[in-house]
Every structure is written in C-alpha cells, then in structure tokens.
Amino acid sequence: MLLPGFDIRKAAQAVAFLVLKAGGSINVLKLSKLVYLAEREFMARYDAPMFYDKLVSMPDGPVASITLNLINGNLEDSTWSSFVAKRQGYDVSVVDEMSFAKLDNLSKADVTVLSALWDKFGNYDKYALRDWTHQKKNIPEWNDPLGSSRVQTQSYPECDERCECDGGYEVSSELVVAGCDASEVLQAAEGVFDEMAALVALDVVPDCALAI
Numbered sequence: 001m002l003l004p005g006f007d008i009r010k011a012a013q014a015v016a017f018l019v020l021k022a023g024g025s026i027n028v029l030k031l032s033k034l035v036y037l038a039e040r041e042f043m044a045r046y047d048a049p050m051f052y053d054k055l056v057s058m059p060d061g062p063v064a065s066i067t068l069n070l071i072n073g074n075l076e077d078s079t080w081s082s083f084v085a086k087r088q089g090y091d092v093s094v095v096d097e098m099s100f101a102k103l104d105n106l107s108k109a110d111v112t113v114l115s116a117l118w119d120k121f122g123n124y125d126k127y128a129l130r131d132w133t134h135q136k137k138n139i140p141e142w143n144d145p146l147g148s149s150r151v152q153t154q155s156y157p158e159c160d161e162r163c164e165c166d167g168g169y170e171v172s173s174e175l176v177v178a179g180c181d182a183s184e185v186l187q188a189a190e191g192v193f194d195e196m197a198a199l200v201a202l203d204v205v206p207d208c209a210l211a212i
Contacts, residue, residue: 003054003066011051011067012083013103014038014114016094019084021118025093028071029126033133034117035064040139042113050110055141061133062142 018034019026035053040062042050053064069075071084071092083103085093106114121129133139 003052005052006066007051007105008070008077009079009105010110011035011053011064011070012080013105014051014110015067015071015092016083016098017100017103017106017111017114018118019092019094020098020100021114021122025091027126028087028090028092029060030124030129031071031092032063032068033061033126033129034121035067036062036133037117037121038114039064041117042110045113046109050113057142057144059144059146061130062139 015031015035018031018038036055039050039053039055042048051064051067053066056063056065066075070077070080071087073087081095083095083098085095121132124132133142134144136142
C-alpha cells in the first residue's frame, strides 16, 4: 500500500541514481540504507521529505519501507519498473539503457543530497553501512525492533515535550507510535496514521543533518 503523497517516480529515480553511481548494480542492503539516508538528509536540509516514504526500524537498521517493498518486488508498479529492474538475488540494477539524463524528476536539491551521500558512503560495503546506521550518534531514532519492525516517530536526537517516545512498538501486530497515547492513535484511520508517522512526526531539524 502506497502512502498518500508518496512520489513513486522520484523514489524510482533516486534508486536508479544510486544504482548508476554504483556502476549499474548495487547490493540491496547497502541500497536500502542509502535510500533511508536520502530521505532523512533531505528532510534535514529542506524540512520536507524527498519522496514521502514511511520510515521504519528493522533488525538490519532503518529503512524507507515503501521503497524497500518495491525493490524487493512485494509491490509492483509500471512507473517503478520503467527505471528499476527486478531484483536478482542480493543485487539491484536499472533497466537497459538507463542513464542519468533520463532521471528527469530529480531536482537539483535531490541530486545534491544523493551525490553527497554517495561521496560519503559509496566506498562502504553493505555491512559497514548497516553498522553505521546502528550507532546512536549517527541515527538516534533507530531502535532495535527485536525481530519485528517499528514505525519511527522521529529523525532527530531528542523528542519534543509532546511525546516521550522510544521509537515505536507494536500493539496487536499494528504499528503504533511509542510513548504517546496508544488509544488515540488506534482510533485514527490507518491511512491517516501512516501519513502522520511518515510526514509529521519525522520533523528533522537542520542541526541534525549528516556531516556531508
């Protein structure tokens, strides 16, 4: 299920940009971390998401979950498949004859963030980048979900006075914002909650931008 406002064309082109930077193929674990960092860093710099994904804590670190589902083939979309090829084993590639010139939906700001991320992390292998995202000093909003998954309620080091959150927890298999009144969250429609978790609670302040 896609969130309202999720920009699948931009997400596909962001993935294609990173794959092209990697030479045409990239490990899925490394790619998933870079996509998350792209969404996070864009919010830190410009106070808005790059493609309006849902950010989730997973055992291997934080991910942009909608984009990851598209990468893994759990969601299918013709716009996505016009840029990104089907995953082959642990690797992701672009479709034939894809080039940077065809990524027409990426703004200068998008390219600036994606390029800066590649400059910083392009030489990291998949495990080094995963471990980097597990460090609280780097990604303070990630909390180990202990084999499950958690919607992340923040992308900055400190909660505000409205919610003493610890990152998210599960109630009856439904993802709920942690530290807040669960009954109020559960009363909301699923789509409204998903949009809130992804677009409102993840309010990154500029001072927490990555040092890139």
